[in-house]
Amino acid sequence: MRKLRAEQFGLTREVEYGTPEQNEAVKQIVEAVRIEGDEALLRYTEQHDRVKLDAGSLRVTDEEIQSAYKNVDDAFLSAIREAAVNIRKFHEKQLRQSWVDVEPDGTMLGQLLRPLKRVGVYVPGGKAAYPSSVLMNVIPAQVAGVPEIVMVTPPATGGKAGIDPYILVAAAEAGVKEMYRVGGAQAVAALAYGTASIPPVDKICGPGNIYVALAKRAVFGAVDIDSIAGPSEIVVLADDTADAAYIAADLLSQAEHDEMASAILVTTSTKLADAVSVEVARQLATLPRETIARHSIDNHGAVLLADTMAEAIAAINRMAPEHLEIMVAEPMSMLGQIENAGAIFVGPYSSEPVGDYFAGPNHILPTNGTARFSSPVNVDDFVKKSSLIYYSKEALFANGDKIMTLARHEGLEAHARAIEIRLERERG
Template sequence: MQITTLTDDISLKRPLEGGNEQQLAVVREVLANVKTQGDAAVRAYSEKWDGVMLNDFRVSQQEIDEAVANFDKTLLADLIEAADNIRLYHKEQRRTGYKLPLENDSYLAQRIIPLEAVGLYVPGGSAAYPSSVLMNVIPAQVAGVKRIVLTSPASKDGKLPDAVLVAASILGISEMYKIGGAQAIAALAYGTETIASVDKITGPGNIYVALAKREVFGEVAIDMIAGPSEIAILADETAYADEIAADLLSQAEHDVLACAILITICESLAEKVAEEVERQLALLPRESIARQAIERFGHIYIAETIEQAIAAVNSLAPEHLEIMTANAEEDAQKVTHAGAIFIGRYSSEPVGDYFAGTNHVLPTNSTARFASGLNVDDFIKRTSVVYYSEKTWAQNAPKIARLARLEGLEGHARAVEARGWKKGEV
């Protein structure tokens, strides 16, 4: 990994991976065809890109039961415990709405209403991601969503991975479809003969999935446009080089476009981490992917002070931030821009990916400056409620009418006056 002395004019932000015109054209064609041709288009694209011909997209109960029966019992217990942790954490996010009493029996209120139907996309292909099932489904369930639909690309045998089916079974999800890519996003957004449309789509995917989500936004809601994974580590002389290297590689192995950055005030630690990354890369099963990521977006920065290092972290606004310093909890309080923060030696990023309970669907590409990780609020609507009694209306109608006329909206003024105030009825 390259080592650079950090200066205030260095930008740690990487270029946005927004896809190219050719990819966008493909996505738009898929969306248009699925919208007009429904199941036939979904079936054709699944055969073309996933290499599987499916007469029936929906996962059968038999497939779910077989996956559960064949699944390792220790892993099953691990998934159940992880699901319990995630549910416990997300229950604290529930809102109840409120009612604000006014004079004369009037009131204002906010109602919290869960979305009726959401579609959750789980990446597939060469790997299985049961953790994505837990992280997307549980906040929706806690919010009270009635219909939760899961889609994921089928493998060559026309099935979803057992781990994905088992995770869904643990949560009681039975409506699942063996489709992926832009065609899955189109089916969820527009509906087909088999799949009823949803109100919101969440979950990460490849560039075609990301572009499709961006294109259907407005027809449905989406959670975010997530880019390749990122990790930043803030460390001082108290940290261990081998542990930092392992954590950097935990994200680099995700994708050739993944980002792994160390910011430290200790030059000797920087040099040791660079050596450790190279040593551990040679032992990593996904070395090819991780090496490309490290070469493209892997870097070590040496800061003069911890304050300069923290300022750099806030400028980067990383998806994941680990803090391994002597005063880690105190330093964490100074961080204002990060998708998730992991404090101390024993809180490595995978703890949050799988088990602790926090959500691993997080903002990338510096969008942590204004965005949050997936949470219960993503699956609710907030509806405002107004009730004015006759007396409250009478007290305020002249004020409302004057404000409407200030903006040149006579119709608004007349609408409030039509109740009788100008007629002297009150």
């Protein structure tokens, strides 16, 4: 792996997301689907997924779901059910209540929480099937009380014909009733603007490759989106007490997702840096998705050497990684200094896949430095808030003059008069 100096790393912020060609391709797809609807949706599906569909076959049928159950094994079914219990339990803790405060003069001020009505969840399926991402998307929306949850996923998972049965079973287990076989930027555009076959949604959530991430960014405003969860990233912070084989394995766990995935070790130990590089090379050669992982390690992998832990942590906070693993002698003592990270895995046994699949926290996390300002997918993503204002006559009389003063200060006479008319009528 390339060795770089930590103090220099991430000092300039990468603002570009995707190549100009990828941005242009996504712009064209999104615009075409917005204007032409199903026609463009089907055309791009044929072009990018190599699947020829007609509008009538976009929706997944109940029969397909029943037959998918026959193609999944019992060990998967029981593991995913247990994972779903953990994910639900974790997300139920995030649920907030509406509240109203009643003052002695009768004023009532509050915040009313309402679930979004219709949400689209994107489940990636280009290179691999992600049934785990179905649960991570759907369960928080359900906990929030969203009544209509729609899933889209590419029509040929991992290049094989049809949607992977494990995705369909995970969706059925999670309670999804509406599923469409479309992926990429065209699926995101269809969810955002609606087509004759796919009614539009209020929000689109879920991870995906660069085309999906760019399309989500493009439709934001027409609909809401969660964070831009793009190609996976892992940063491991380690000192010379850490196990090089564990670190290499965890770096590769994210490198195998995508050629654009990144895997970075930040350490104060040159001995560990060398040992991890050797281990990465050794383990890489044995992986089934070796080509993808090798590409991401060669192009987006690095070892950052820091003189001090403070320097290492500063580099991590600049990167704001999607996943951060802390493998140092006293890992808990570092927590207070980590400002930016999507998910933090503490100690040698909290390997990243524990969070990807099973522990309960969401694995759909902000990438590309966006953990500086955004959060893992969570229940709040599926809830909107309305403010409640009730002023009694008494309260308006007590405060009306102050409101009029502020309105007239802003030159907004009609605002002031909306108050004044009430005060004058009462005062006669």
